[in-house]
Amino acid sequence: MTPDTPHISSAFDREIDALLAKLTLMSGLVERALVDSAVALEAQDTDAAERMIRADKDIDALDEQINLDAAGLIARRSPTASDLRLILAVMRTSSSLERVGDLAKNVAKRTLPLAQSRQVEGATSTIRRMAKMVAVMLEEAMRALTRKDAVLAADVRARDLDIDTMYNTLFRSLLTHMLENQSNITPAMHLHFIAKNIERAGDHATGIAEQAIYLATGELPSDARPKAEALGSTAPKA
Amino acid sequence: MNLMQTPVSDTTALKPRITASGVQVYYDTNHALKDVSVNILDRTTTAFIGPSGCGKSTFLRCLNRMNDTVASARVEGKILLDGQDIYDKRVDPVQLRARIGMVFQKPNPFPKSIYDNVAYGPRIHGLARNKAELDEIVETSLRRAALWNEVKDRLSAPGTGLSGGQQQRLCIARAVATGPEVLLMDEPCSALDPIATAQVEALIDELREQYSVVIVTHSMQQAARVSQKTAFFHLGNLVEYGDTQQIFTNPQDPRTESYITGRIG
Numbered sequence: 001m002t003p004d005t006p007h008i009s010s011a012f013d014r015e016i017d018a019l020l021a022k023l024t025l026m027s028g029l030v031e032r033a034l035v036d037s038a039v040a041l042e043a044q045d046t047d048a049a050e051r052m053i054r055a056d057k058d059i060d061a062l063d064e065q066i067n068l069d070a071a072g073l074i075a076r077r078s079p080t081a082s083d084l085r086l087i088l089a090v091m092r093t094s095s096s097l098e099r100v101g102d103l104a105k106n107v108a109k110r111t112l113p114l115a116q117s118r119q120v121e122g123a124t125s126t127i128r129r130m131a132k133m134v135a136v137m138l139e140e141a142m143r144a145l146t147r148k149d150a151v152l153a154a155d156v157r158a159r160d161l162d163i164d165t166m167y168n169t170l171f172r173s174l175l176t177h178m179l180e181n182q183s184n185i186t187p188a189m190h191l192h193f194i195a196k197n198i199e200r201a202g203d204h205a206t207g208i209a210e211q212a213i214y215l216a217t218g219e220l221p222s223d224a225r226p227k228a229e230a231l232g233s234t235a236p237k238a
Numbered sequence: 239m240n241l242m243q244t245p246v247s248d249t250t251a252l253k254p255r256i257t258a259s260g261v262q263v264y265y266d267t268n269h270a271l272k273d274v275s276v277n278i279l280d281r282t283t284t285a286f287i288g289p290s291g292c293g294k295s296t297f298l299r300c301l302n303r304m305n306d307t308v309a310s311a312r313v314e315g316k317i318l319l320d321g322q323d324i325y326d327k328r329v330d331p332v333q334l335r336a337r338i339g340m341v342f343q344k345p346n347p348f349p350k351s352i353y354d355n356v357a358y359g360p361r362i363h364g365l366a367r368n369k370a371e372l373d374e375i376v377e378t379s380l381r382r383a384a385l386w387n388e389v390k391d392r393l394s395a396p397g398t399g400l401s402g403g404q405q406q407r408l409c410i411a412r413a414v415a416t417g418p419e420v421l422l423m424d425e426p427c428s429a430l431d432p433i434a435t436a437q438v439e440a441l442i443d444e445l446r447e448q449y450s451v452v453i454v455t456h457s458m459q460q461a462a463r464v465s466q467k468t469a470f471f472h473l474g475n476l477v478e479y480g481d482t483q484q485i486f487t488n489p490q491d492p493r494t495e496s497y498i499t500g501r502i503g
Contacts, residue, residue: 005501012500078459080486080498218488 012077016086019069020146023090023097026062027142030097031135033059033104034201038131041111041194042124049111052104059101066094085218089145089211096204100138103197103204107131110190117187120177123170127191130166130198133159137205144212153212156205157221163202170195249466249481252279255420255450256301261315263296263305270296272474274315278420283442283451285465285482287458289497292471294454298422301452302338303331319420336363339413343425345405347397347412352389355397355408356380359416375415383411384441403434410441414449421445423453427460439464458498462486470494 007013033052040048070091073079079087137156144153174192177184214220254277263271271293278284278301286294296305303324305311317324324334336359347355356376359365366372376393380386385407389400397408406426413421423442427435442451442464455461461468461482468485470478470493478485478494489495496502 005496008500008502080458080462081489081495083499084487 012083015069015073015077016083019066019073019087019090022062022066022069023094024142024146026059026066026094026097027138029055029059029062030100030104031138033101034107034131034138034198035128035135037104037107037111038124038128038198041107041114042128044111044115046112046115049108049115052108056101056105059098063094063098063101067091070094082215082218085215089215092211093142093145093208096207097138100201100204103201106197107194110194114187114190117190118183120174120184120187120191123174123177123188123191123195126166126170126173127195127198130163130170130195131201133166134163134198134202134205137163137202138208141205141208141212144209145215148212148216150213150216153209153216154221156209157213160202160206163199167195167199249279249282252282254278255280255320257316257318257321258297258300259316261297261300261313261317263293263300263314264312265308266310270474271300274476276469276476276479278450278452279467280450281446281448282467283446283453283465284467284469285461286452286454286469286471287456287461287497288471288477290456293474294469294471295424297471297476298424298452298454301420301422302335302340304340306331333363336416337418338420338422339416339418340422340424341406341409341413341426344429345402345409347400347405347408349396349398351394352380352397352400352408353393356411356415359412363416365416379411379415380408382414382445383407384437384444385411401434403430403437406430406434406438407441410438410445414445418449420450420452423451425454425456428456435460458486470497472497 033055036048037052039045040052070087073087077083137159140152141156143149144156171192174188174195178188210220256278258278259275261271261274262269274293274297286298288294299305300313300317301324305313313325319334319337323329324338348358350358353376356379357372360372360375366375377386377390380389385404388404389395389408397405400408406429410421410426427438430438439460442453445451453461453464465482468480468482469476470485470489470491472493478489478491480490485494486498489498
């Protein structure tokens with residue numbers, strides 16, 4: 001149960017609104033970092049990549065601020081029921097967003113050596129499409145969270161499968177490039193780590209969608225998350 | 239040790255001590271309690287919460303027939319203590335209240351010595367054969383109420399001379415002196431400071447190892463801290479009863495949610 005009626009203490013409502021506003025701001029920065037890092041990679045724009053490496057600080061600062069605010073709310077308001085679930089969900093979501101910020105930063109870092117090396121055909125445009133899809137997932141997971149919309153959250157969660165499939169396809173393609181020409185190995189390895197970063201960002205978006213479900217229903221989804229098939233015959237055995 | 243901490247415990251294996259079914263209470267024409275059915279488990283602290291006038295204290299008072307003293311009150315339905323109907327004609331309310339003790343909102347020690355306050359119940363119920371046995375009951379009860387060390391050197395001093403928190407623990411000692419099976423507490427900490435409240439809460443947690451404790455409280459945090467089961471009353475109805483953890487993290491009824499989160503609703 002998640003009522004939309006206001007609290008008797010309107011100051012409590014204002015504090016929760018302010019906390020959600022910070023989280024939404026943070027999510028906006030993270031979505032942009034993810035897409036911009038992939039765009040910078042494709043354009044080999046090292047200036048943009050360097051700017052983005054520095055900008056990750058803003059995301060980290062917001063995470064810290066959100067955690068302080070949430071701790072303050074817990075200490076002063078003793079939230080219960082949906083209020084408690086909201087604050088727990090905000091804290092977990094903030095951690096996930098902070099991690100996605102780090103992953104985007106890592107994409108930007110790898111863009112610097114990649115700009116100096118051989119091009120691997122097709123990879124960066126696939127990565128850009130993946131990053132765009134994950135950014136949309138993040139945006140919609142956040143909307144599901146702020147609107148307590150379990151249906152939208154379930155839809156976002158199901159889309160993680162598409163990201164996994166794209167990652168697996170790209171993995172096989174990069175492997176083929178490496179087998180064809182040894183001088184592709186260094187750039188292909190960087191591109192693989194980048195693709196893996198985006199895939200991980202998709203997992204975080206899925207995690208945020210699960211927090212939205214927890215907030216709306218009081219329970220985390222119990223069924224296993226949809227998973228793509230393992231990497232297939234070309235994958236190294238783990 | 240954190241005095242405020244209550245370990246989450248499994249209550250599934252516990253038997254009901256009190257079984258209430260279809261309890262209705264009327265004060266003249268005012269229908270104060272509507273068809274309440276609930277089990278009060280053995281060795282469990284059950285919290286009754288709800289807004290003023292919701293019927294929680296009325297129901298608490300049914301459990302040891304305190305409503306008998308209210309001329310306009312009429313109680314219907316069945317309340318069983320260990321399978322025995324407490325409203326049966328043959329049940330003596332005074333004997334019943336020795337088995338179901340009560341602690342009130344304001345500490346109300348008798349204007350007697352600390353010793354006599356605790357010895358009062360055992361004396362009228364003839365629970366001690368001699369002075370030595372009575373001394374022992376007084377000491378055990380004061381120890382159980384975590385008050386012994388503070389008063390053992392002044393047992394003949396008046397109970398009314400103690401601090402508020404000590405007076406409330408004296409009343410708890412008085413209630414446990416008759417060896418009750420159930421302890422009813424009607425907002426026992428509302429007149430106490432946080433330290434005394436923490437002491438009483440720690441005490442409640444110890445008492446529930448032997449008794450079934452039922453506490454009416456207006457403090458949501460207190461209910462969350464001390465109880466394993468919570469019952470939410472609203473307009474005379476028992477709206478929701480469940481594990482305290484569940485009630486405070488994921489209540490099922492929107493009225494419960496609105497009340498515990500402090501919403502207009």
